[in-house]
Amino acid sequence: MESRIxxxxxxVEAALAGWLPESNILPGRLxxxxxYSALDGGKRIRPVLTYATGTALGVPLDQLDGPACAVELIxxxxxxxxxLPAMDxxxxxxxxxxxxxxxxxxxAILVGDALQALAFQILATDPHMVDDPSARLRMVEQLARASGSRGMVGGQAIDLGSAGKQLDIAELEGMHVHKTGALIRAAVLMGANSRPDVDPHTLxxxxxxxxxxxLAFQIRDDILDVEGDTQTLGKTQGADQALGKATYPAIIGLESSKQQARELVDRALEGIAGLDERADLLRWIARFIVERIN
Incomplete structure (x- = not known):
């Protein structure tokens, strides 16, 4: 499975490179x-989930490049x-x-603005995506909702507002569902909607x-902020603790956090139990999420 990943x-790296403007096109520095920000780095979990979901439903890969790129750009x-200094x-x-x-x-502000715009341009114009206007519209709606105030941006706002405050576990879960979970959910649903006739039970x-x-992904991130090291993580270890952010280990302890993540993966696997071997990559990714070291 690692070779497939x-x-x-x-x-997706090649597809992103094709969509991103070259630096010799004005404005070149932007x-x-x-x-610089979008290429040559990252685990690409979200686009891989889009590919894996579509593949599980028999969708050709070239129809999945567009939504995979869009979710990664967001x-x-x-x-x-x-x-940015005003954030983390x-x-x-x-x-x-x-x-x-x-x-x-x-x-950096302009880069974020431009990448967000490019994501929706891809969903609107990629000629290889599913030839069904209603399916494309659902993808646009899913990605927009996951990105906005009721999704990722809202989660970041909650996160910033909670620094140095005591949250209970329900409040922390709500923050993570928005900040991290919403975009992961969109990645899967966009892959599923690349097959317009997917049945409601499967969806x-x-x-x-x-x-x-x-949610398991974010819990693992919280754990790695405690247990990881900066070189392996590729970002500053202990940053959440330094900023006084609410995390699962801080609220329920390290071992309980690990158990919670494992239980979530078990529930995730139950959700796709009815899919055949084409969904094995999804199953592998679910297990990887709670075992990863960065």
Whole structure:
């Protein structure tokens, strides 16, 4: 499965490189910074989930490149903005200086804005995506909702507002469901909607899978902030603790956090139990999420 993951990571990298403007096109510095932020780094979990979901339903890979790129561009834009001094003020991302460190704050803001716009341009214009206007519209709605105030951006707002405050476990879960889980859910649902005739029962199971692994992913991130090291993580270890952020280990303890993540993966796998062997990559990803070291 690792070789398959590697193939899909390379595939979305190539597709992203094709969509991102070259640095010799005006405004060159902005385009250079966009490519710096979006290429050559990251686990590409979200686009791989889009590919894996579509593949599980028999969708050709070329129909999945567009939604895979779109969800990754939204993710990268969020990282560029989250790293800014006004947000998390991080110096390191994906093993290299953050965008605002490599360029400047204003350029980083514009990079995030441009990457977000490009994501929706791809969904609107990619000629290889599913030839069904209603399916495309559902993808646009899913990605927009996952990205906005009721999704990722809302989760970041809650996160910023909770720094130094005591949250209970329900409040923490709600924050994570928005900040991280919403975009992971969109990645899966966009892959599913690349097959317009997907049956409602299968779609419900995939939605359950996505919700569970989205929360498990963030719990694992919280754990790695405690147990990981900066070189392996590719970002500053202990940053959440330093900022006084609410995390699962801080609230329920490290071992209980690990158990919670494992239970979520078990529930995720139940959601796709009815799918055949074409969904084995989804099953592998679910297990990887709670075992990863970065």
């Amino acid at each position: 590697s193939e899909l990571q390379k595939r 385009h250079e910074a966009m490519r 993710h990268v834009y969020s990282l560029v903005h989250d790293d 003020d991080d110096d390191l991302r994906r093993g290299k200086p953050t965008c605002h460190k490599a360029y400047d704050d204003a350029t 419900d199971g995939l939605d359950r899978f996505a919700k569970c692994i989205g």
